[in-house]
């Protein structure tokens with residue numbers, strides 16, 4: 001049993017830490033986020049929902065879309081094809097780093113949780129057009145979050161598209177190397193749109209529970225195989241918190257994926273899904289408040305899987 005008061009106490013105890021971070025500012029839609037916003041939602045295996053703070057506030061999913069779109073790409077193409085194009089190793093570099101694409105002998109992005117790998121994943125989604133591919137992504141995320149009202153933020157999508165030249169350059173590089181087989185601009189369009197999907201901490205907790213339950217929604221529908229969720233959870237542990245994944249594994253010890261919108265999706269296998277939101281980020285791009293709450297929760301509830 002989890003006492004909801006614990007979550008309120010943790011919000012109060014950690015709120016001051018958010019003042020230390022920076023809100024992502026590469027596009028106006030993100031810069032305008034309120035750095036004081038702070039919310040958490042935990043849904044346990046009995047489907048009991050525990051929430052505190054701004055758990056209903058919407059923000060863009062950003063990099064948290066990466067493990068989710070990976071599941072759809074595996075459904076569409078199979079694991080062998082996906083990992084013939086993308087590796088499974090952490091880089092130790094920033095999420096938007098370009099360097100290993102050329103300097104490593106691998107000649108493919110190191111993993112699906114960095115931008116290069118995620119853009120390659122987006123290029124594998126089935127559909128006749130970017131719009132059809134994105135609509136399949138949105139439908140998939142609606143299903144696993146059990147929230148049919150999820151939508152995307154048009155202003156942020158356009159901002160991502162306008163400023164995303166670093167992502168664009170990686171995508172063209174990967175097209176040159178045969179990692180991306182289809183139309184590059186279409187892959188980028190799907191990627192920019194998927195980053196702009198609006199979610200709340202509660203939506204993330206629901207997705208976390210789906211992963212904790214090995215690919216079954218709380219209404220009992222199996223959407224992906226247990227094996228696929230194992231792949232995704234493993235990659236979340238090793239690469240989900242960017243180049244801070246090692247320290248996060250030591251301090252918190254659960255699969256998690258963060259995004260520059262300020263969200264963190266996390267879960268404890270078989271036990272619960274947890275979503276946190278706080279747009280003030282540390283230098284690696286992880287939510288400062290979200291990280292702090294997860295660290296405290298892990299200690300209080302003995303969540304580490306290690």
Ligand SMILES: NC(=O)CC[C@H](N)C(=O)O
Nearest residue numbers: 062063095115195259260
């Ligand atoms: N770390 C992130 O959340 C990155 C997502 C962001 N839209 C980008 O592509 O740079």
